[in-house]
Amino acid sequence: MSQIAPLYHNDLGISFFWCEKSEVISSKIQLVFKETGFYFNREELDEFVSLIDDACKRSASACQCCKMRAQCEKFLLKTPISQIDLAVTNYELKGIRDLVNGTIFKLELHRLVNDEGRN
Template sequence: MDEMKQIYYNNSGTSFFWKKENEVLTHCIQLIFRETGFYFTRQELQLFRGCIDESYQLNKCCDGCPLKNNCYKFLLKTPCSQIDLAVSMRELKAIKDLVEGTLFKINLEEYCNGIGRN
């Protein structure tokens, strides 16, 4: 796996930067969930985080339903206007963890190697 630098992973997916000629390409983040891959800039990943939060808020009305974690009725918009995903609440939570974990690790590394350095 020399051609990628992993950022974050969970049971549902992974995120990483691609490498080219031993240089880490940090301008875009590859995010893989199920069989779908997205190649987002950091700004697009932030937008995707907002889409996840919006979908979660719109679909929290099913809290009392016994199928809420397995039903594929939730529509998750993406920063790509042509692509929406149908996900269960369990998958929505996993994608949320993947995106937030990715952003956290990127920001932490940037801080530790930037202004946080003594």
């Protein structure tokens, strides 16, 4: 049975490294939100951040006067996988943004701690 090394989580999802034989596989990050999972390397994760930021800019101008905007309006969120786009609400988009940004923060923190330990 595979184990995981959690990186970050929020109400919408979780990110983690897979472990194999008690060793953390840190070359790729598993992101899981709702019923969707992505297994990204760091470059794909950085690309996803850019795509999320683009979607947030588009969503900020949509349906400004509608009180139901956060619940009903769906936005197309592109992913680093060109064949896959996600239809998400504004609430989900913000949660995915937090999940990815929190994951990157934790990755950078791990890198800094590991680099500091080598000096």
